[in-house]
Amino acid sequence: MINANPTETPIFLVVAAALIDRDQRIFVQQRATGKQHGGLWEFPGGKVEPGEAPEVALARELDEELGINVAPSALRPLSFATVSSADRHLLLLLYCAREWTGSPRAISAASTRWVHVESLRQLAMPPADLPLVDVLAQELSPIRCSSGNA
């Protein structure tokens, strides 16, 4: 049951990135089993630490999780989603990026894939991600993200 007292239910701020390559494919990773939502596919990212700017947090997570370097200024806000539970309100901010250095690799994820947006719908993702996939599909045709190089 959702906590009725708003002062007792914290916002859990998470940032994630849709990395988009030259073929309009999106990078997703599979969460390790044993974690919350283990086995589900997600956009790379993670929690924003106290005092951290969201874009800086996301650049840090992309380095830690994938070993790539993304300038915070290359992260473009795309959409957000919320999912409330008894103990927290998840606020998931989705950015997109087309420019980075390095090749994304699974450092902590169970598996990774590059998929076209229509194939994203075939993957099991956390509830918060489902509306974000719809936004991504809209945004990729016509493309509104910056058209740099992957």
Ligand SMILES: Nc1nc2c([nH]c(=O)n2[C@@H]2O[C@H](COP(=O)(O)OP(=O)(O)OP(=O)(O)O)[C@@H](O)[C@H]2O)c(=O)[nH]1
């Ligand atoms: N990165 C990411 N997290 C998501 C997505 N969708 C979604 O519901 N989440 C949820 O957001 C939360 C992220 O927390 P996390 O614990 O993985 O973050 P983190 O990487 O900083 O954690 P850790 O380094 O302590 O393992 C999880 O509950 C995760 O299931 C998504 O697309 N990407």
